Amino acid sequence: MRKPYDGALWVRKKHERGTGSTPATVQLDKAGIAFTTYEYAHSNDHMDDGYGVEAAAKLGFDEHRVFKTLMADTGSERVVGVVPVSGHMDLKALAAAVGAKKASMADPKVAMRESGYVVGGISPLGQRTHHKTVLDESALQYDEILLSGGKRGFSIGINPNDLIAVLGAVAAPIGTW
Template identity: 50%
Template sequence: MAQTPAIALLEKHRIAHRIIEFSSAHHAGDYGRSAAAELGQSEQQVFKTLMVELDGKRLAVAMVPVAGQLDLKAVAQAFAARKARMANPQDAQRATGYVVGGISPLAQKKRAPSLIDASALTFDEIFVSGGRRGLEIAVAPQALIDLLDTTVAAISG
């Protein structure tokens, strides 16, 4: 099993987690829903990590269930920004050190402020990218929130 910076961070902080590898060959561009199907998990419990740009300047992380859509107005409000938009994929890859479809909220190259949809707290564990396509990490949402100093908000529409 490949070690990624995301897995190394969880191990360093002794945070309980499970690592699940699966074939990422049939994603057709929708990595999150493909991951949920491969894992046999609800699309509400598998979270995608999205990079957003706030006020045209700084990047931030937003984690939402793959079943939902990111509410950019709610993201802007939660970050006290005037506007939020999806980050350019190349900018996201450069800032995180991960490829699109495998961006983990954990151990990004440049630490960015983060939000997670409040629905995460309804689960004992959620699934987030482990840092590459076809690698997911199951972790308690509160452990993830505490480790990343993440803000919880209703950001999924």
């Protein structure tokens, strides 16, 4: 359940095909996937909790429904994990989900270069380099989850099954609380 937003103006709108503004929305448009866009005024103040927590607070969504995109390195490849902003990514579980022995967080500069996005705006969609993607299975309990739309202050609402389909992703228990 959303709580009322008490801060800067935000916009929620059903996305109309052909109006893509980021590589993430362009990928969804090309795939014919329905989604909703959410915009809010991003602030660098009080970023101790992270960009995703800021999005959840400003948009009035439960932190379990707002997901962050993290990149990890397995030694042989980089993989993307998508987990709720309310927790952390279990690197051992992520490695197991992609058939690797171990994983460590990728350097933020590498994540930005390979995704084409800035930290705080990295989306699993429309990345410059395609990576295996694992979505935390907790997402499957919702009809819509929020994730970065490719820039700070811009989120996408999408059905998790559609996200899995468009990315060729898998769902696995990779989040910890």
